[in-house]
Amino acid sequence: MQTNFIIRGFGHYAPERILTNADLEKIVDTTDEWITTRTGIKQRHIVTEGEAASDMALKSSLAALAEAGLEPGDLTHIVVATFTPDSMIPSTACVLQHKLGIKGQMCIDVSAACSGFLYALQTARGYLTLDPEAKVLVVASEVISRRTNWEDRSTCVLFGDASGAVVLTGGDEGETPRVMDMKLAADGSLGDLLSVHGGGSAYSYKLGEPVGEEFFVQMQGRETFKHAVRNMTSICEALLEENGVVKEDIDVLLTHQANWRIIDAVGRKFGIVPEKVFSNIDRYANTSAASIPVALSEAVKTAFIKPGDLVLLTSFGGGFTWGSALVRF
Ligand code: UT7
Secondary structure, three states, rough: OOOOEEEEEEEEEEEOOOEEEHHHHHOOOOOHHHHHHOOOOOOOEOOOOOOHHHHHHHHHHHHHHHHHHHOOHHOEEEEEEEOOOOOOOOHHHHHHHHOOOOOOOOEEEEEEEHHHEEEEEEEEHHHHHHHHEEEEEEEEEEOEEEHHHOOOOHHHEEEEOOEEEEEEEEOOOOOOOEEEEEEEEEEEHHHHHHEOOOOOOOOOOOOOOOOOOHHOEEOOHHHHHHHHHHHHHHHHHHHHOOOOOOHOHHHEEEOOOOOOHHHHHHHOOOOOOOHHHEEHHHHHOOOHHHHHHHHHHHHHOOOOOOOOOEEEEEEEEEOEEEEEEEEEE
């Protein structure tokens, strides 16, 4: 049985507090010029004390539900992508369900770092294939600022906090925006190039001992950069070929927002002109799993993406994990 995967609503949220490159110049040995030319980032949003991934997820979810014309109680599944969950237990999906004031739905967290949203979207497609009546909330929410080593200039300038959400349901032939097809991949042998080992069971902790560097994001940036460009390009090529789509058919390229130079390199490899490449990295920095749904929500609300557009999404992140998706608006 063929199920249609329709995105009924988009929502995004970022904390009010903004940390500029000039602010970072006062914290670590860096400059606005270095950050801007190497990454394209000008500022990032940072949570306030007491604000958790589930709080941001609640705000982006309510926005997506409102746009979908649905109540929280209409949902059948909640899938949250995050590498910065509120807690190890309960899952952030369960916390979010409680904050939405509902009970009974299946709730699950997905861990695929910056590819988390696409992995969660594929998970949602699986639930919809099992039950075409399902109404699935797919949320990505990241509080990376609490997993940032603010003494490490090679990582602390790169990330920000945010959340993005979509509501996915079945639908009739011809309805849009529709997820046409997706492809996901991973290579666990490269996991140590981008990691947050601290808090996991491979490390032992004793009460009262201070946390070490492994508690925070650690990345070999240059190596990660190369794999990001190579793998996003190849998985997009494979997806297009399998769907009989040529590069000229793509109206908008929307990639994970890790570095403007990576986004630009993927666009160039596809011969997609910069005017068709969406980016908001200057304002949000890298928000990991949240970057694609936040960018999607903004691109729709600002009419960068228009009805009828064919949009190519692609992500790359820790694991390593990567993926691509074709969405017809
Ligand atoms: O989201 C998941 C996927 N993530 C990514 O895809 C990120 C991939 N990597 C990148 O985006 C880039 O590699 C970075 C932005 C992280 C770094 O850019 P780069 O051009 O690869 O720089 P680099 O790490 O090779 O460092 C170049 C220089 C070094 O100095 P020396 O050794 O050449 O003297 C660094 O120490 O820049 C120095 N540096 C800095 N200088 C000022 C590193 N961080 C900073 C900084 N400010 N914040």
